Amino acid sequence: MKFLTMASVLKGIKEYSIMTFGMFLYAFGWIACVLPAHCTSGGAGGFALVVSTALNNLGESMGYAWDVKVGTMVFVVNGILLLVGGLVVGWNFGIKTIFSVTMIALGMNFWEWLLYDSGYVTDFQIFAPEDGRLLPMVLGGIFAGIGIALCFAQGGTTGGTDIVALIVQKFRNINYGKILICTDAVIIGSAWFVGYDIPALIYGFIMTVVVGYTADAMMSGNKQSSQIMIISRDYEKMARGISETMHRGVTLVDSQGWYSKETGKIVLVVCRKREMAVILRHAQTIDPKAFITVGSVMGVYGEGFDALNKV
Numbered sequence: 001m002k003f004l005t006m007a008s009v010l011k012g013i014k015e016y017s018i019m020t021f022g023m024f025l026y027a028f029g030w031i032a033c034v035l036p037a038h039c040t041s042g043g044a045g046g047f048a049l050v051v052s053t054a055l056n057n058l059g060e061s062m063g064y065a066w067d068v069k070v071g072t073m074v075f076v077v078n079g080i081l082l083l084v085g086g087l088v089v090g091w092n093f094g095i096k097t098i099f100s101v102t103m104i105a106l107g108m109n110f111w112e113w114l115l116y117d118s119g120y121v122t123d124f125q126i127f128a129p130e131d132g133r134l135l136p137m138v139l140g141g142i143f144a145g146i147g148i149a150l151c152f153a154q155g156g157t158t159g160g161t162d163i164v165a166l167i168v169q170k171f172r173n174i175n176y177g178k179i180l181i182c183t184d185a186v187i188i189g190s191a192w193f194v195g196y197d198i199p200a201l202i203y204g205f206i207m208t209v210v211v212g213y214t215a216d217a218m219m220s221g222n223k224q225s226s227q228i229m230i231i232s233r234d235y236e237k238m239a240r241g242i243s244e245t246m247h248r249g250v251t252l253v254d255s256q257g258w259y260s261k262e263t264g265k266i267v268l269v270v271c272r273k274r275e276m277a278v279i280l281r282h283a284q285t286i287d288p289k290a291f292i293t294v295g296s297v298m299g300v301y302g303e304g305f306d307a308l309n310k311v
Helices: 006-034 043-061 070-089 095-117 134-153 161-171 176-194 198-220 235-246 273-286
Strands: 225-231 250-256 263-272 291-297
Touching: 006 043, 006 070, 006 095, 006 134, 043 070, 043 095, 043 176, 043 198, 070 095, 070 161, 134 198, 161 176, 176 198, 225 273, 235 250, 235 263, 235 273, 263 273, 273 291
Parallel strands: none
Antiparallel strands: 225 263, 225 291, 250 263
16 A cells, blocks of 8 residues: 655645646636637637637627636536546546646636736736737747646646547547647637637637647757767777766667678767767767767656656
């Protein structure tokens, strides 16, 4: 039986605190940037915005002053997706996914109440009207992307269209990324039927790209390393110099040239991006005729890099 320790409790508090901050940052991007710009985007947030707008328009046409909150609709949409996903692909989403979905809904309703309804903040606006829609949508995408990356880094997910992709893949062998792109395109396109103009849809696609790029940069930017392969006749001198100069581990891999039939060793080094240039210059001084390839690796775990238990 596994008992709780103070370290595990503190780790859990840290993870859920970061996830909460990330989801509130995600919600801020939507409420403070997307809503004032009168645009939409993809994902569960975009679909919830389309549905809430449709319901509010319906209520207005019937003479009722409905005020369906975006955050509430996000919770409903994600709740339905989690239920359907659980019945179709299994209940393996985890408590962190449920927690993240709940925090998104609470965060959206909180920011909408604080910035527009509470009266504590008056005449709220980040951008002037002459700034147009592009700047708020890009900034909203950055906020949302950072929030998603913080959530992912702690082992959580934001649900939404990811669940749709899992459901589709249960029955059809379709690329995961293509499902997400098609789903987001349908969601953004459906906004036209509830009163959004064509520029709003275009900005919605721009925000979707910004969210994805920001999340990827946050997730991989600080973990990216380089894998250098050096083919040289002076492989012993090369390996010894790199090991002594950069204090990086070096691996020698047996090799044979197909054309020359010569056997030798490939010097394999994994290093941080910032160390790559120094190693290349050092290799050039030892053997100017060395054949070198450099590849990027997103994550390296072990001594001298990230600890595996932090994944």
